[in-house]
Amino acid sequence: MAGKIGVLALQGDVSEHIHAFQEAGSYLGIPLEIFPVRGADQIARLDALVIPGGESTTICRLIDKNSMRDAISHFSGGIFATCAGMVLLASSIIDDDRFRPLGLLDITVRRNAFGRQKDSFEADIAVRGLDTPFHAVFIRAPVAISAGTGTEVIAEYNGGIVGVRRGRALALAFHPELSRDRRIHIDFLKRLGIG
Ligand code: GLN
Numbered sequence: 001m002a003g004k005i006g007v008l009a010l011q012g013d014v015s016e017h018i019h020a021f022q023e024a025g026s027y028l029g030i031p032l033e034i035f036p037v038r039g040a041d042q043i044a045r046l047d048a049l050v051i052p053g054g055e056s057t058t059i060c061r062l063i064d065k066n067s068m069r070d071a072i073s074h075f076s077g078g079i080f081a082t083c084a085g086m087v088l089l090a091s092s093i094i095d096d097d098r099f100r101p102l103g104l105l106d107i108t109v110r111r112n113a114f115g116r117q118k119d120s121f122e123a124d125i126a127v128r129g130l131d132t133p134f135h136a137v138f139i140r141a142p143v144a145i146s147a148g149t150g151t152e153v154i155a156e157y158n159g160g161i162v163g164v165r166r167g168r169a170l171a172l173a174f175h176p177e178l179s180r181d182r183r184i185h186i187d188f189l190k191r192l193g194i195g
Contacts, residue, residue, distance in 0.1 A: 002031045003047040003194035008072075009036030010062035012054020012084060013177065020177040021050070024185035028195035040071035047194060048078035048168075051085030053139065053175055056111065059084055060099040073102055078192045079169040080185075086164075086171035087111055087142050094145065105166055106148030113143040113160060113173075125174075127163060128154040130183050136162070136174035143173055168192060 003025075007017045018034045025032035043049060049072065051059070063069055081089045090101045090109040101109075114121070119140050124133040136157075143160030147153050155163030155172070162173035168191070176184040189195040 002033070003189065003192070004045065005032055005034045005048045005050065006037035006042055006046040007034065007050040007052060008059070008063075008068075008085075009038050010066065011058045012052040013175070014052055016175075016177040017050045017052050017080075017082075020182065020185055021189075024182045024189055025195070027182060027186055028189060030189075030195045032189075032194070039066065040068045043068070043071040043075050046075070046077050048080060048188070048192060049075055051079065051081040051088055052177075053083030053085060056084035056087035056101075057099050060088060060101065063088075063102075069102065073104065077168060078188065079104065079171075080188055081169070081171040082175050082177065083139065083141055083173060086144070086173050089169065089171045090144070091148075105164060105169055105171055106151050107144040107161070107164055107171070108146045109142045109144050110160075111142050112140050114138065114141055123157060125155055125157050125162065127184065128152070129187055134176070134181055134184065135179050136176070137178040138162075138174045141173040144171075 089105045091103045094110045127134045151166045
């Protein structure tokens with residue numbers, strides 16, 4: 001089945017996500033239309049929405065400025081959120097009340113959870129559903145310190161939750177679009193019935 005994937009393009013690493021999904025689509029041999037999304041009217045007809053990394057405070061402010069909160073909150077397709085995207089999907093954020101996250105996943109997150117020395121690092125981590133470790137790139141990454149019932153924890157690092165899934169929504173504290181490995185993208189598309 002063909003698929004339409006929109007990458008929220010208000011701020012953050014948009015082109016890397018487009019490229020990663022293009023590669024995943026080619027691997028699966030399925031035509032994907034992948035494009036930047038900047039307006040609420042583009043969202044409902046997507047099969048999946050990517051919420052990229054960047055600065056969650058900025059992305060959240062722009063979501064509200066562009067009146068996109070309702071369209072994202074009511075979106076019934078897949079959501080692929082990375083890093084700042086994971087912060088945005090959370091139900092609550094620790095020690096930071098500068099913005100109201102979307103609350104689409106029942107997780108509590110801590111922003112910039114790895115402190116200064118390890119602001120950015122790479123690590124091979126186990127991800128549920130993958131038979132060998134995934135080389136994950138963390139950039140000023142958040143962690144979830146709790147996940148509600150029904151939210152499946154798919155990856156942990158140093159005692160923190162760095163990957164969760166619920167229904168069609170996937171949130172990762174790291175950046176799979178920056179790794180060469182496309183298994184997470186491919187698995188996401190397959191679960192949506194695309195590919
Ligand atoms: N620390 C950023 C935030 O909380 C996220 C960093 C990233 O997306 N790479 O917004």
